[in-house]
Amino acid sequence: MEHGEDLLLALESWSQVAIQQSAATDEPDQQTIQRWQHLFSYTASEAARHIEEQRKDDSRLTLTGDGWKMIATEKEAEGYDKEAYEHALWLARSAHATTITTNPDQGKKGTTRPQTFLLKLGPPLATPEHVKTAAGLEITPPIFTGTGDDGEPTSFCKIVGAEYKDAILSYLSRTGHTAFRPTFIRHSVAEKNLCSISAHPTLGLDSTLPQHRPNSCNANDPACLPTQNQYPVVYFVYGTLMNPAILKGKLTLDTEPVYKRARIRGGLLKTWGNKYNAVVDAPQMDHNKAIVDGCAFTVENSMQEDALCHYETDKYEVVRCTIELPEECKVVKGLTFRFVGETD
Incomplete structure (x- = not known):
């Protein structure tokens, strides 16, 4: 019986791909393109290209209908639909696959905690949500405000772990933002996290x-x-x-x-x-x-x-x-x- 259930689950997953392919082979509409621009900081042409590539990819990561229903309310509140969230999962997987999997701080004398950075926010990484996607983070990073070199108010996101810094750089290269140079500031401060x-x-x-x-x-x-x-x-x-x-x-x-x-x-x-x-x-x-x-x-x-x-x-x-x-x-x-x- 267990083997039969496994087979049904596998067939359901493949049927989801087939159904989505047949229903989504047309060129993306303007609303979908704008959604992807907002979520992933793509240009309109980049968004259209990624949508078309994802729809044509038979082996792409896909969620079953039941799987999406479990998280739909939360993710739709963040601006995702099922197709966009599948793309976010693919980006996260790709980012982790292209970064060093071991802690880069391990083995350094006097250092056992991951490095922390403050990332200055600005297009194409204009919001904490953009940073979350680029870094492949599970939760949205906290935001801090400060003053830039020009004396103007500036916002930063806190990134814990050099591997996530590398993931952001990889994301920018992969999405065509090679001319953009993100500003990372080393944030070296004693941690205070007292349990209540x-x-x-x-x-x-x-x-x-x-x-x-x-x-x-x-x-x-x-x-x-x-x-x-x-x-x-x-x-x-x-x-x-x-x-x-x-x-x-x-x-x-x-x-x-x-x-x-x-x-x-x-x-x-x-x-x-x-x-x-x-x-x-x-x-x-x-x-x-x-x-x-x-x-x-x-x-x-x-x-x-x-x-x-x-x-x-x-x-x-x-x-x-x-x-x-x-x-x-x-x-x-x-x-x-x-x-x-x-x-x-």
Whole structure:
């Protein structure tokens, strides 16, 4: 019975191709051409050519009627019809086939996270949806606003992974936009992604273990503090950030920064590049014995925090920690920068 069902499914797929071929052999109408121009940043002639080529290709990727029905509402809201979405899937597959499948950052000392870029938006990559199609992304990339060299407002899309940058370049070449030179800006910033219902990420702690899980899914559970957008928030700083002149300059403070002597547990202080300080997780068995001395500093708002994250670069990430203040005989829930690469 299973073999019979498989055969029926295969016949259904082929019948879909045959039906579509017989129904769509005419030249594309203006509405279809305009749809493809909008979705894929094609010129009118490029759109017409791609539509005709797709309709004549017996081996092209196609969705069954039932398969399209499952996603039709969502995709039609994004501007697709079935034929256009099949083309988007083909573009995504082609982009991945022409790019390096391994992480280009792997094996580089001190780097384990994919590179991040900001792509300046503009024709033919004028919207996040265009970038999504060109890069073969599953979700629409986030958009940021800034100021260009001419002082005018400029929009950017965030691209995570050098392979997607390569996919965009391949897409531009493949679609005839060889004269266009996209502007990619390396975006090196410490990542902050605090889970709202667990302790992840916390220095020296495996939040998946039962003893480290919060008592509830309440964001106010102590294990889930500080929260992602909680300000002011106490940071444990070490290395060059303990230099008042550096911290004052990076945060553009009007007065000298106020430090408090502090220490954290669960981390080890190492180095990378033979000179930079790096706090990493200590082995679980040594959590309470592993102590790092430094200073506590209160970050007042997201602008100050962003400045610190840019200073530390994507070699680090923001993690939760428990900060001990020996002079005040108390502990506070705070944050610190954990190194994410290979140490010396």
